[in-house]
Amino acid sequence: MDLDGDSPGGRISTRPDGSILQVNRTFLSWTGHDEASLTGHRFQDLLPPAGRVFHDLRYLPALLLGGVVEEMDLDLLRVDGQRLPVLASARLLRDAESQPERILLSFTLATERRHYERELLQARHRAEAAEAELRQALGAAQAADAAKGRFLSAMQHEFRTPIGLIMGYGELLAMGAAPAQQRDYLAAIQDAAGRLLHLVDDAALYTEVFAASTPLRLTSMSVGLLTRQATQMAAVRLADAGMRVSTTEVPDLSAQVEPKLMRDGIASLMRELAGRAPAGARLEIGWAAGKAGLELTLRCDALALPPEIAARLKEPLGMENLHRRSLEGAGLGVAIATQVMQLHQGSLRLESTTGGGTLFRLTLP
Amino acid sequence: MVIARNNVRILGHGRQSVVFAHGYGCDQEVWQLLTPAFLADYRVVLFDHVGSGGSDLSAYNPERYSSLHAYAEDVLDVCEASCGDAPIFIGHSVGAIIGALAAARQPGYFARLVMLTPSPCYLNDGDYPGGFSRQDIEDLLGLLDRNRLSWARLMAETIMGNPDRPDLAEDLAERFCRTDPVVARQFARVTFLSDHRAVLPAVSTETLVLQCAHDAIAPDAVGAYVQAHLPRGHLVRLKASGHCPHLSAPLETAAAIRSWLADNHFSRARA
Numbered sequence: 001m002d003l004d005g006d007s008p009g010g011r012i013s014t015r016p017d018g019s020i021l022q023v024n025r026t027f028l029s030w031t032g033h034d035e036a037s038l039t040g041h042r043f044q045d046l047l048p049p050a051g052r053v054f055h056d057l058r059y060l061p062a063l064l065l066g067g068v069v070e071e072m073d074l075d076l077l078r079v080d081g082q083r084l085p086v087l088a089s090a091r092l093l094r095d096a097e098s099q100p101e102r103i104l105l106s107f108t109l110a111t112e113r114r115h116y117e118r119e120l121l122q123a124r125h126r127a128e129a130a131e132a133e134l135r136q137a138l139g140a141a142q143a144a145d146a147a148k149g150r151f152l153s154a155m156q157h158e159f160r161t162p163i164g165l166i167m168g169y170g171e172l173l174a175m176g177a178a179p180a181q182q183r184d185y186l187a188a189i190q191d192a193a194g195r196l197l198h199l200v201d202d203a204a205l206y207t208e209v210f211a212a213s214t215p216l217r218l219t220s221m222s223v224g225l226l227t228r229q230a231t232q233m234a235a236v237r238l239a240d241a242g243m244r245v246s247t248t249e250v251p252d253l254s255a256q257v258e259p260k261l262m263r264d265g266i267a268s269l270m271r272e273l274a275g276r277a278p279a280g281a282r283l284e285i286g287w288a289a290g291k292a293g294l295e296l297t298l299r300c301d302a303l304a305l306p307p308e309i310a311a312r313l314k315e316p317l318g319m320e321n322l323h324r325r326s327l328e329g330a331g332l333g334v335a336i337a338t339q340v341m342q343l344h345q346g347s348l349r350l351e352s353t354t355g356g357g358t359l360f361r362l363t364l365p
Numbered sequence: 366m367v368i369a370r371n372n373v374r375i376l377g378h379g380r381q382s383v384v385f386a387h388g389y390g391c392d393q394e395v396w397q398l399l400t401p402a403f404l405a406d407y408r409v410v411l412f413d414h415v416g417s418g419g420s421d422l423s424a425y426n427p428e429r430y431s432s433l434h435a436y437a438e439d440v441l442d443v444c445e446a447s448c449g450d451a452p453i454f455i456g457h458s459v460g461a462i463i464g465a466l467a468a469a470r471q472p473g474y475f476a477r478l479v480m481l482t483p484s485p486c487y488l489n490d491g492d493y494p495g496g497f498s499r500q501d502i503e504d505l506l507g508l509l510d511r512n513r514l515s516w517a518r519l520m521a522e523t524i525m526g527n528p529d530r531p532d533l534a535e536d537l538a539e540r541f542c543r544t545d546p547v548v549a550r551q552f553a554r555v556t557f558l559s560d561h562r563a564v565l566p567a568v569s570t571e572t573l574v575l576q577c578a579h580d581a582i583a584p585d586a587v588g589a590y591v592q593a594h595l596p597r598g599h600l601v602r603l604k605a606s607g608h609c610p611h612l613s614a615p616l617e618t619a620a621a622i623r624s625w626l627a628d629n630h631f632s633r634a635r636a
Contacts, residue, residue: 016613017606017607017613018607042579044581048501048504049496049497049498049501049504049505049581050501050502050504050505050507050508051508052581052582053497053505053557053581053582054505054508054509054512055581056580056581056582056607056608056609057388057389057390057391057458057582057608057609058390058391058509058512058542060607060608060609060612060613061390061391061395061542061609061612062542064398064609064612064613065394065395065397065542065612066542072512073508073511073512074508075508117511
């Protein structure tokens with residue numbers, strides 16, 4: 001009985017420089033080589049490039065210094081070029097003068113083990129990736145929260161203005177004023193109170209929009225219906241501002257939207273424009289199917305876009321650039337519409353028209 | 366601090382200091398077959414790169430050691446703390462490149478540079494025959510990763526010495542080629558993915574490049590490239606094969622280094 005030759009493990013012996021001396025039958029059958037072709041070749045020639053580096057930088061030093069190396073996870077190259085996963089152990093034998101004389105190597109197959117390891121590794125990578133995503137999402141949520149807080153506190157002055165007016169005129173009335181003046185002051189107070197009410201409504205809507213749960217439940221809605229409903233919602237403020245709404249021919253298109261959110265978003269923009277435009281200005285609404293998606297334009301030529309805002313219009317509006325106050329004074333309505341568009345994976349751009357007017361371009365993918 | 370950080374050991378009886386810098390995958394123990402030839406005439410300074418051998422692991426941080434430049438700075442620290450003037454620097458593999466970076470950082474500091482099987486860039490790049498494709502390096506990183514646990518065990522285990530060399534049982538403690546597995550992974554990336562060809566022309570020191578036959582990691586063309594791009598480079602081809610002549614052929618290697626160091630005729634710029 002030839003223990004070595006028939007051993008279930010692969011066995012080879014080499015000189016210290018790796019040149020192969022003896023090979024057992026099992027090794028030959030695994031690698032598909034025959035004895036003649038192997039003798040004289042070196043062990044490291046049976047390894048792929050990475051294995052050769054490992055051989056020289058880890059295997060050999062450990063063997064020459066320690067005498068034994070165990071459990072190396074390697075690939076052997078079969079004669080057909082395929083890789084054979086193995087576990088290898090090696091022992092260095094020295095001669096009478098203690099010089100390295102021979103290396104004995106034994107191998108066991110590791111194909112199944114490699115499979116298992118690969119699965120484990122993949123599972124681990126997936127878990128790590130998920131953890132990283134979660135951490136990122138948490139970071140983003142925290143950042144968004146913080147930004148929201150900053151934005152809201154920056155809006156304080158918007159509230160203070162009408163409150164200041166109310167208090168101011170109230171005081172004047174209390175101090176006694178002529179009937180004609182009284183009427184004027186009361187009108188101013190009513191006006192300011194109205195604006196304050198709008199602001200409060202907007203703030204409530206802003207909070208609602210930010211509390212919207214994602215992913216959105218989208219349904220198909222005709223753009224015509226969407227426009228009519230949004231216009232209706234903004235009707236009071238449009239009327240207050242004397243704003244005339246004209247719609248270019250609405251195409252027979254449908255949009256995938258969360259109906260309430262999208263109506264709120266569009267209405268908010270209309271209210272914003274109404275609040276800022278000169279009396280009697282015209283608001284033009286248009287829909288088109290563009291290459292980026294469905295586009296809604298809200299255009300007001302009479303509302304001059306402040307130059308310092310026009311200068312910052314390079315990117316679509318995002319909560320980031322709004323919250324960084326680079327578009328200070330953009331207003332809650334714009335913030336609401338921006339968030340609605342972001343929730344829909346769309347975009348909102350603020351553009352300057354050729355007359356120096358204002359145009360909002362909402363794009364749905 | 367540096368002495369402890371880099372586990373610096375000083376041996377030998379000479380006045381001229383020789384610093385030995387190991388490469389990837391091992392520690393200062395790799396030099397033990399070579400250094401005996403230098404002890405009589407030189408002051409031998411051995412150290413471990415941070416993360417290897419007996420170095421202070423707490424000094425390792427992945428950000429700092431994301432480039433070989435950090436290792437080069439450490440080399441200069443080690444020399445400052447332990448060598449006299451004008452030390453000779455001997456580096457193996459990536460240790461040699463670290464030495465080149467140190468020499469470029471402080472021109473005129475080293476008296477001589479010896480590079481054992483250096484490669485400034487392992488990746489093939491156009492005409493430059495680094496020897497490895499990107500896929501090969503990724504395979505290598507995976508291979509090192511798969512084997513890291515057994516190497517970690519090597520660090521913890523007490524090896525009962527080499528039964529064929531009972532006289533070494535005491536000297537050859539259980540420690541050699543120790544590398545922290547986390548460090549090993551990053552150091553491998555830094556070593557095998559970096560390209561330091563550009564530093565070679567900035568190394569004005571007289572430099573000996575030792576090239577082996579059948580070196581799969583630093584092939585002949587790379588050795589020739591290194592010598593050609595050093596302003597004062599000299600190439601010697603050893604008969605030894607493989608990548609670690611200091612381990613597999615210590616006598617030939619020592620003789621080649623010693624005779625070059627003894628040779629003072631450096632009037633020509635190139636060999």
